[in-house]
Amino acid sequence: MPEYPEMEAWRRQLHDPVSAFRIAKAGPAHIATLKTYDPPLTALEGRRFEGAERRGKRLLFPTEDGELVLLVHLMTAGRLKYLGAGETGPKTPAFRLEFEGGPHLVLTEAGAKKRAGVWLLTPEHAEAELEHLGPEAYGIGAERLAEICTGESRRLHSLLRDQRALAGIGRAWANEILHAAQLSPYALTKELTPAEIGRLAAAIDSELARGLELRERGAKDDRAYRIHRKLGEPCHVCGTPIAQVDFEEHTIYYCPECQTEGRVLKDRRLSRLLR
Ligand SMILES: [Zn+2]
Numbered sequence: 001m002p003e004y005p006e007m008e009a010w011r012r013q014l015h016d017p018v019s020a021f022r023i024a025k026a027g028p029a030h031i032a033t034l035k036t037y038d039p040p041l042t043a044l045e046g047r048r049f050e051g052a053e054r055r056g057k058r059l060l061f062p063t064e065d066g067e068l069v070l071l072v073h074l075m076t077a078g079r080l081k082y083l084g085a086g087e088t089g090p091k092t093p094a095f096r097l098e099f100e101g102g103p104h105l106v107l108t109e110a111g112a113k114k115r116a117g118v119w120l121l122t123p124e125h126a127e128a129e130l131e132h133l134g135p136e137a138y139g140i141g142a143e144r145l146a147e148i149c150t151g152e153s154r155r156l157h158s159l160l161r162d163q164r165a166l167a168g169i170g171r172a173w174a175n176e177i178l179h180a181a182q183l184s185p186y187a188l189t190k191e192l193t194p195a196e197i198g199r200l201a202a203a204i205d206s207e208l209a210r211g212l213e214l215r216e217r218g219a220k221d222d223r224a225y226r227i228h229r230k231l232g233e234p235c236h237v238c239g240t241p242i243a244q245v246d247f248e249e250h251t252i253y254y255c256p257e258c259q260t261e262g263r264v265l266k267d268r269r270l271s272r273l274l275r
Pocket of ligand 1: 239
């Protein structure tokens with residue numbers, strides 16, 4: 001799933017083009033993609049977006065008259081693309097907006113499952129829709145992060161991915177951040193020392209900024225990630241092969257030398273079965 005670096009890179013790319021022209025035609029949208037019906041999509045026609053905003057992993061397109069907000073959540077496989085006048089796009093996108101003069105914005109989704117969503121909301125309803133999200137991960141700072149960590153005892157990897165605790169990080173960048181902070185994915189939030197929380201806050205900012213810079217230059221996953229999905233490849237810091245462990249519904253990648261004092265993390269699903 002796209003996380004802060006990917007979403008923020010797209011937001012920056014879309015900001016100017018989506019606000020350049022009025023919306024000529026809103027829709028059609030796949031029935032599973034459009035999550036709201038009131039106000040209808042056609043309410044967007046004739047209006048102009050103010051630009052593109054982002055909250056966590058969601059993109060927001062408020063209209064310049066302040067009356068409506070188009071909210072987009074791409075989930076795992078959704079992609080947004082801005083096509084200039086005359087540029088041909090996919091025949092049946094999940095959602096489509098056409099601007100005056102011909103450019104259009106299309107949402108496509110790979111695979112049969114339609115999980116990405118589009119909501120057309122009033123600003124009040126948009127606020128309610130985003131209310132459950134925790135503070136933005138980027139720029140969180142050690143003080144605020146310490147409050148979040150001491151609030152409940154959680155495994156660190158799980159806390160970082162929890163959008164209610166901290167918004168914008170998912171499984172890939174959690175792996176990158178924990179490696180940069182030299183912390184175990186299994187470390188318990190309440191047991192972190194102030195120095196460790198300081199390292200984690202610094203790693204959140206440095207890794208998300210590194211990711212954003214790479215994504216803005218068009219880097220693919222293989223170059224953006226140094227730990228995520230790098231099983232067996234040498235750690236870029238110490239040369240130890242990157243290890244993986246299956247945890248809950250996904251896989252965590254880590255360096256045993258840099259992060260767990262040489263310990264190999266056990267597959268918790270398996271150990272549960274054997275207990
Ligand atoms: Zn290492």
